[in-house]
Each structure stands twice: as structure tokens, then as C-alpha cells.
Amino acid sequence: MLFAVLSACLAGNPAFCGPVVLTGRPFDTVSECREQAPRFAADWLAGQPGLTQDGLECRALSDLAALPLQPVAEGVHVHLGQIAPFEDSPDGRIANLGVVIGRDSIAVIDAGTSRAQGQALLAAIRGISDKPVSHVILTHAHPDHALGASVFAEAGAAVVGHGRLADALRTRGPVYLDNMTRIYGSAAMIGTRIVLPDVAVTDRLEIDLGGRVLTLTAAGPAHSDSDLTVLDRTTETLFAGDLVFRGLTPIVDGSLPGWLAWMEGAGHGGMIVPGHGPVAADWSSAILPQQTFLTALGDATRQTLDAGLPLSRAVPAIVEALRPLSGEWIAFPDSAARDATAVFKELEWR
Incomplete structure (x- = not known):
């Protein structure tokens, strides 16, 4: 499996460049890649004002940067982010990201801080499965979870989020993107853009990956105003997003009473993947420190x-x-x- 990799630079400032993996189409042969990559690169650049091409090459999957993924249950993999605030992280990769593999397709839960991180997540997925990524599910609008989503959208995935996610990304997304660029630099954020959801969840939604059903549940304002949980019913693994913090100080960006009420009413009998910190084997160990703090x-x-x-x-x-x-x-x-x-x-x- 090969991918076309574009070296994209800020127009007028070639010192700020970064690799852009054109994820819309992997190639089987070098000749096929070399023949078609220029068209893919031109199409991608046409939608990226302010960027220019500095180079284009074909790379094998093994040559792409890939995030570490660890299996936590059958067909469920997690990338554990750094337990740190943005200011203490070298690249902003502080959120936990999830992958659930069904018989027919794959769902990604949260996409990271930048296009570069989203690309590295896709490369890691391709290292374990060639099934299509049908959905990228964003648990809320914060940049460490949402800004890598364009990678998967370009690869054909539907972007899924809370019913309030689109408004949150419209109003706050540009500020998030500016802040991440200020902290980590233009080169690190090359090609990163805001992607609005294709599917809005106002209450509950089920997604079938082929013999594997995910239940998505929208929460009222709590950690944020666009929180969404994802339950893999096959393994009873709950991706809680930032409704659960472990280790990193919880941040209230929605409603404290709403968050406390969610913890009182939620409950779960299986494994919990928090938005930050280690995976928890049970509900009590997942939320008790956070509940005490809040x-x-x-x-x-x-x-x-x-x-x-x-x-x-x-x-x-x-x-x-x-x-x-x-x-x-x-x-x-x-x-x-x-x-x-x-x-x-x-x-x-x-």
C-alpha cells in the first residue's frame, strides 16, 4: 500500500512546510501512484488557499509516521495521549483516540489536534486493517479531539458529532486553530482545517460496522456543550470523551451541575476509555476522583x-x-x- 505525500508550504514563506498524506486514495503500485498523484495533489491544493506545493512523492505505508495503538478489547484499539496541558506538550497530542473494527468497516473516535496527528492515526490503522473507515466520531469540539478529522473525511468517512457540535466548531473552531498554530507553529499545523459534522446526534444513534453496533449518546452541557459518548456493545467498552478525566485536571467548559448530574445518572458496567488518562476497568475507578474534585x-x-x-x-x-x-x-x-x-x-x- 502506497500513499501520495505532498510537501505543502505556506505561500510566500517556504520555511514553513509539512507533509500532507493524500488519504483519499491509497495505491497498489508505484507507477499507479506516480501517474495519479499530481492530480490528487492539485485537487487538494485547490481547496487550501494559502498553501503551495514544494514536492510530491510516493511512500509506502511503512515509511509514514504512525501513532502507537494498543489493543484494549477484541477489535478495540486506543492511542493514549500525553497526560499534560497543551502548554506542556511538544505537539498537543494529549487526548485519547479510539479505533473500533467491525466486520465491514472501522470507526474512529476522535481525531487529534492536527492533520499531522490524524494522518499518523490513519497510518496506524492501516497497519492493522485495510477495511474502510466509515465514520469518524467526535466526542466534542475541543481541538485535541476534533482538528484531525479532515484526514478521515477525505478518506470517505462520515463525520459524526453531537447536535451542537457544528455550532461549536463554527464559532470556536477558528480560535482553536489559531491557538494551536500559535503554540506549536505553522509547520506543525499545515493542512489542518475545521470539518463540520455530516451526522448530528441529538439523543441516541446506532452505527453498525458490520456485526458490531456502536451506540452514540448525546449529553446535555457538562464538560462542554457538545459531549457525546460511544459504547461498543460487543465488548461493553465506553468511550467517554472528556466527560471522564483521569490524571489531568478536569476542565469545566460547559456546566458543572450538568456534569455532576451526568456522572450520577450515567454508570457503566464495562471498560471506560476516558478522554485523558489511562483506561479504567470499572466505573468507580474511572469517575470517583473526578467526582470528588468537581x-x-x-x-x-x-x-x-x-x-x-x-x-x-x-x-x-x-x-x-x-x-x-x-x-x-x-x-x-x-x-x-x-x-x-x-x-x-x-x-x-x-
Whole structure:
């Protein structure tokens, strides 16, 4: 299996270049690739204003960068992201990504921070299966989960997300992309673009990969306003997205009461793949530390509101109240302060 690989550069600034794997069509032979690659490259560049071609070659699958994937259940593979905030990561690859292989096709759960990471995920998938990727399911809009989706869309996958995902990506996606480019540089983000969902899940949706059914469930505002879980019914593996954090300090970008309510009402009897941190064998170990942290966050915030503290004084007081829990969480000080600010604003008028 061979792929055409385009060296794409920022127009007018050839110092910023990166490899773009043209995923729409793998080739069986070098001659076929060399004959057709120029047309594929021209078609791709036509939709990428601001990019120019610096080179084009055919590469074997074994020559492409590939993410490490580990099997966690029959036909279920996970890439474990770095347990770190963006600012402490060299490339932003901090989210867990999933792959479920059915009889007929494959579903990808979350696509990473950049086109480069999405390409590396696809290369890893092709190392274990040549079945088509029929769906890329985005558990929410945050950049570490959503910005690599174009790789799979170009390969023919339907993009699936929460009913609110399209609006979230329209309004916040460009900011996310700018922020990732600022942190990691233009070359690392070459070819990365926002892709809106083809399929919106407002309640539940089942996807059949061929003898293997995934149940997608939309949540109300919780970690974010576009959270979606994915249950592989064959193995009872639940991909929880960022509704479950392990190790990395939880971030409230939706609704704290909504998140706490989700944890109370969800429950699960099988394995849980969190958005960040190690896979959990049971529900209690997956959510108990997070539930303790978020409950304490709510309690401390309400205490500052009852005391009549302004935001400027409330945030350090909330962080200090949470400090006994800090040993369990990476990136605690900055993330706790961010959470305190968001939750104070949410609960202020309740």
C-alpha cells in the first residue's frame, strides 16, 4: 500500500512546510501512484488557499509516521495521549483516540489536534486493517479531539458529532486553530482545517460496522456543550470523551451541575476509555476522583458566593480550598483557577 505525500508550504514563506498524506486514495503500485498523484495533489491544493506545493512523492505505508495503538478489547484499539496541558506538550497530542473494527468497516473516535496527528492515526490503522473507515466520531469540539478529522473525511468517512457540535466548531473552531498554530507553529499545523459534522446526534444513534453496533449518546452541557459518548456493545467498552478525566485536571467548559448530574445518572458496567488518562476497568475507578474534585469545586464556589466575594477574590479562595486534592491532578493550579472562574460565573445567578 502506497500513499501520495505532498510537501505543502505556506505561500510566500517556504520555511514553513509539512507533509500532507493524500488519504483519499491509497495505491497498489508505484507507477499507479506516480501517474495519479499530481492530480490528487492539485485537487487538494485547490481547496487550501494559502498553501503551495514544494514536492510530491510516493511512500509506502511503512515509511509514514504512525501513532502507537494498543489493543484494549477484541477489535478495540486506543492511542493514549500525553497526560499534560497543551502548554506542556511538544505537539498537543494529549487526548485519547479510539479505533473500533467491525466486520465491514472501522470507526474512529476522535481525531487529534492536527492533520499531522490524524494522518499518523490513519497510518496506524492501516497497519492493522485495510477495511474502510466509515465514520469518524467526535466526542466534542475541543481541538485535541476534533482538528484531525479532515484526514478521515477525505478518506470517505462520515463525520459524526453531537447536535451542537457544528455550532461549536463554527464559532470556536477558528480560535482553536489559531491557538494551536500559535503554540506549536505553522509547520506543525499545515493542512489542518475545521470539518463540520455530516451526522448530528441529538439523543441516541446506532452505527453498525458490520456485526458490531456502536451506540452514540448525546449529553446535555457538562464538560462542554457538545459531549457525546460511544459504547461498543460487543465488548461493553465506553468511550467517554472528556466527560471522564483521569490524571489531568478536569476542565469545566460547559456546566458543572450538568456534569455532576451526568456522572450520577450515567454508570457503566464495562471498560471506560476516558478522554485523558489511562483506561479504567470499572466505573468507580474511572469517575470517583473526578467526582470528588468537581463536587468540591462546586461547594467551594458556593461558599465564596454566599460570602459575597467578588470574582477576583473568589478564584484564589476556591483554588486554595481545592488544594488538598491537588496531588491527584496534573496541571492543577492553572486549571483549577480556570475552573473556578467558569463555575463562579455559572453559579453566580443561580
